[in-house]
Amino acid sequence: MAEVVEGAVTRAPEELFVPKPRLVEGVRAYGLIVGMWLRSTMAYRASFLMTAFGNFTATAFDFVTIVLMFGHVDALGGYTLPEIALLYGAAGTAFGLADLLMGSMDRLGRRVRDGTLDTLLVRPVPVLAQVAADRFALRRLGRITQGLLVLGYGLVAADIDWTVAKAAVLPLMVLSGSVIFGAVFVAGGAFQFIAQDASQVQNSFTYGGNTLLQYPPTIFAKDLVRGVTFVVPLAFVNWLPALYVLDRDYPLGLPRWVAFLPPVVAAVCAAGAGLAWRAGLRAYRSTGS
């Protein structure tokens, strides 16, 4: 035990700068920056608790709206309240995780405009890690908590015929979903290198996608469902895996096994977003201010 501690203490400062694989380096830098923001957040604990509660309440209002709707109807698009809660909770939790880890990406446009991005470029740390960890907001745990609570309600209250495969789909759904949303955040960031004032467009895909997925696919036009299945594959975040759990018909007559595709789709999205990010960073020209 003592040796481990001593080893940590006697580590030479130069060792911190030994080149490591880029991914390891990026994750480590991300962790360090997040740690810094966490310390600064925790300096004002009461403020943190209040903003986390605010974040929880703000997101809870969408679900309150759905509950109010169900005060007038028994089913929406053929789905009951617990079934919609499952869709809502799965999307909300996956989006919440992505928002916690990557939610600062929408500040990139501002950094490009005011020139502070240049500061990030001269540091020996991957820019993506710096931008993603910038102003890391732990209060976003409020959104994740809210998503998990609604998901829990959906899982308990919906009439589900449990099997091992269905139980396995659940964690895959939430984790792959957050990777897919994370990829959208990164791709949106890459887009802002070109269109600096367009963080709103990114919000349409992230927040808008999250809102879309809170409702069953049966209520949307076929072309819209096609778009979020094959173009921006948000349908894999929750629709397809959750409909498998609920034994519901898939949209567009897709085969049952697509419920197990989210990890593959997530990997493809992450790779695509990575390429887009590199292209964006290469296209970046400083404002010079």
Next chain:
Amino acid sequence: MRVYAVVAAGGFRRYATYRIETVAGVFTNTVFGFILAYTYTALWDERPRLGGYDMPQALTFVWLGQALLMTCVMMGGGFEDELIERIRTGDIAVDLYRPVDLQMWWLAGDLGRAGFHLLGRGIVPMVLGGLAFDLALPSEAGTWLAFLVAVTLGVVVSFAIRYLVALSAFWLMDGAGAAQIAFLAGLFFSGMLLPLTLFPGLLGEVARMLPWSALLQVPADVFLGKYTGWGLVRVYVFQASWAAVLLLVGRMVQSVATRRVVVQGG
């Protein structure tokens, strides 16, 4: 009076400068408009005439919400962030020296901003929504005019609320908490998430009495022709009363607050 007209024109021009941001905003409003319109379609398919609206009226409500979101600032954000910053840094002391009324100065700027947002962020989503869905657009010019009056009153109520939020910074130094509460209330009680006529029982009655209903619910109902003649006068009085009360409270809070201002040298 001339100075306020110039300030209002400045507010308009200032927001008109950000063209890409306006286009991006229109895109966002349209995306959310589509998503909401589909959910409302599902709801009204089950229960036609829910809340006193038929399907085209319900869909019009959705697109009006998107068109007025920035105009009546349902989700906060705007001059108040700047005013909070000026209070926090002490620049407010300079503002208080100016030979203009502080509240009227910011109101004029906000009216100019609202004018731009109505044109820049309101018309295009409404047109796109009208192309994709069957909307209930007023056929008489008088209704359009009545709607514009209701929107203007809504903007003043919205301003008065946000002015109070900003003044809270004199005591709290950080306006984030108050701004967040105002944003939540604005989103929920304006009718942005669901028309207030669908809120159940007492919650609905209270929601329709609160000032936020002047931001969307009232202008939307005027647009849909729910109020004519004395009914129209009555809702104008409702909006104007909230505007007057909140502006007056703002003045009182302001005079208490400015007595607290300690100007530091340097």
